[in-house]
Amino acid sequence: MKVTGLTLRQLGLHLCMLWLLALACAAQAATTIQTTPVPKVQVPGKSSKPAKAVPPPKPVLAPPAGNLVIIGGGLRTENAEVWQRIVQLAGGKGARIGVFGSASINPENAAQATVNKLNQYGAQAFAIPLGVTWPNSDYRKAAEDPETVAMIHSATGIYFTGGDQARITRALVRPDGSHTAALDAVWDVYRDGGVVAGSSAGAAIMSTTMFYDAKPTLDMLKQGVNDGHEIAPGLGFIGDDVFVDQHLLVRGRFARMIPVMLKKGYQIGLGIDENTAMVVNAKRDVEIIGYSGALLLDLSAAITDRGIKGFNISNATISYLDRGDKFNLVSREFTPSPDKADNKLDPNQPDTREPVYTNDILGNNAVLDLMVNLIDNAQQEAIGIAFGNPRDFNPELGFEFRFSKTINSVGYSSTEVEAYSVLKLRMDIRPIQLQQPLYRYR
Template sequence: MRTPLRSRRTVLTGGAAALVLTLTVSPTANADTNRSLQHGGSLVLVGGGLKDDNTQVYGEIIERAGGARARIGVITASSVPASQDPYADDPDKCSNSECNGAYYSAVFKQHGAAEAQWIPVDLDHIDNAESDAVVRQVNSMTGFFFGGGDQSRYLTTLLNGAAHTDSKVLAAIRAKLAAGAVVSGSSAGAQIAAGADMVTGGESYQGLRDGSSPGYFEDAARLGYEPQGGFGFLRSGLIDTHTGAYGREGRAMRLAADTGHDRVYGLEENTALLVEHPGGPHERVRVLGPRGVAVFDLRRARAHDGSKAAGAGGEGTPGTWSLTGVRYDYLTDGDRYDPRLRLTLPATGKRPFAPRSAAPVLDNTDVFYSADNPAGVPYSFLTTARALASTRAQRTAEATTYEDRPRFTVTFAKTAGFTAWSGDTATPQTLTGLSVRVAGR
């Protein structure tokens, strides 16, 4: 159930002038004409790595499902089925949908749920997605949890092929959400909540260098996406998971720019994005857990693709893509965010952080924690951002990719409106309004 950091490449998840793109949101980028927006319940989306002892997140899910009367339906169809698990008969080694469903059911009961049951839909039981008996089981639940794995298996098991329409079971879950139930998930189980252009895999460097492409790819470094998206529970922004732990900030920005989205929620491990009234005019989010959630706002961003420039009979320079004007907010425990106003509200008790250090920001030559760098450090992007917030000696700081040819430089800048917040006087925790620029050369 746990993916080692260094093995993260397994998919869970003509003219003379250079082409300059002003990013605008496609009118269909967050739309799904086959489904109405539902906003009666809530979402609890975890960036992966949810620990068994995270009482804050498990407790929130259970409380929203009815507290001591909570009945949690566990869906683990993103795992391999038992028929493909060589350890299916060994409870200590198994890692298939049934065994993972039993695992999460036990954890929810340990945290106080009255009942938790596996919903028997997976690659071995695809027909169950249209079973009236399983729909009745779903309807008896007050909350739901989608486990991690490969989100493509959720598409295969719970949606109807190319039509991308709901199976009976997914339709029942969607109706329960609309009626006020909580729907939660971790890693692929959070990713599948996305609307159009759900990420399917990729690394930050290769994504920045080569751009994104629709589909799933054997080359796990290639940035891919599913144009029709996931289940569409959350449409106010793209979703990415394991963000800092796997250095996915670069791929998140590139995918948003390529597909016309103007916001990305980058979820960190063992930490949840709580979304109330998803899809409605009063949608609000809050962060729960020990790490945080990055919000990349691309409303004013501009992309410049030098690889598409061509002179007379010439070609552009591969990898010279750049993006300017991105606003970066990093929310931590208790912080709230208003998607409509694009406003971060730090938690009660946090106050503006006044930097006292005159020390310069340390060099960072692996800003996206490359899988090719054995000495790399996770949360590298955030580390530089917080270091800049901690010093009064600099207004800007640069960090580069480990890879070169081309090498990408990320420039962080304290522009008007930037504020760091902290619950103590030692270090900044929450960041609001930091400007980010990415440029290849």
């Protein structure tokens, strides 16, 4: 039988060939689909570049469990209260305390002198051979040396001597700003419960900002402060929220703290006097020990007037913490020393009514004398002024410091010695002009 010229057998073969051809085409199409790359979908506003790998999170370090002993400089050998506290906080008799003389021009001698003093009070102190000017040594290599690091790790206390604080940071911080192995070891001692103490330059490094190549206080008020000149990064043991200064009352340095605090955003500043120390524990309690005291500056409510040409500040708060007093940096709570606890001054029964004034507020202990005279006085404000040498930069420019009592101002008097604690006086500073040259009366 034929169908349109084809036999049934021919038609079957023809259909079979068409079926095999269709299978072949389907297989080729499937292969094409599998090997063709899937086009990327572009999301509006997103880059088509492949995403970078997310770096692992930085490890969260526990807050330090140790203590700080921040000394204002001039610590005398006979000041047993401070030396004994350092040894006690390092573990008591036999405590291993590593001493850095790095700030000194002669670090080996400076370290050994402090080692001898600590050992007089029961420690087993030793010098850390690391300093920019340490003889016959490369301080960069020494700061990474495993033996130096092991010496530091063996200590339960660290002490930084006085001198130039820039030498300390240069010896312990790499040029790129990262920690050397030696500095990491110091932090390990502090985090593990050890004590870190420092005097003068050793106190300056305690905050994240320190004075570097500082001008006189009055010049800093006149000319301002600049990173890398008057100030530079410190080591930050006390935290990034508190600014520290030293030699404070003796050298009238409280005023130079203020422009730095404003520039770097600090609300709290602590300035410790000579032969005196602030002990700061893990709960951030500050205790004053030694010969004198510390000034506490609070700029949390302070303002500056941009309309006034020259440095100025209003509504700063200044307090004087005497030996034995305590202050918590977190709660801002004050606890007077035991001999003052029951002797709070009564503002309705002032001791004097005399005006309070000084023409050299930056002089030796001048600000403390003014604050003490004001807090137990019927007067509500006191004034101090500051002018420089007529041959200094811009001799006509000076500053008026006005101290005022507010409803928050409080005073305490010791029942044992003539000593006071003064809390929360308002302080305003503004520029004033003094005509030059000065003329004498005839």
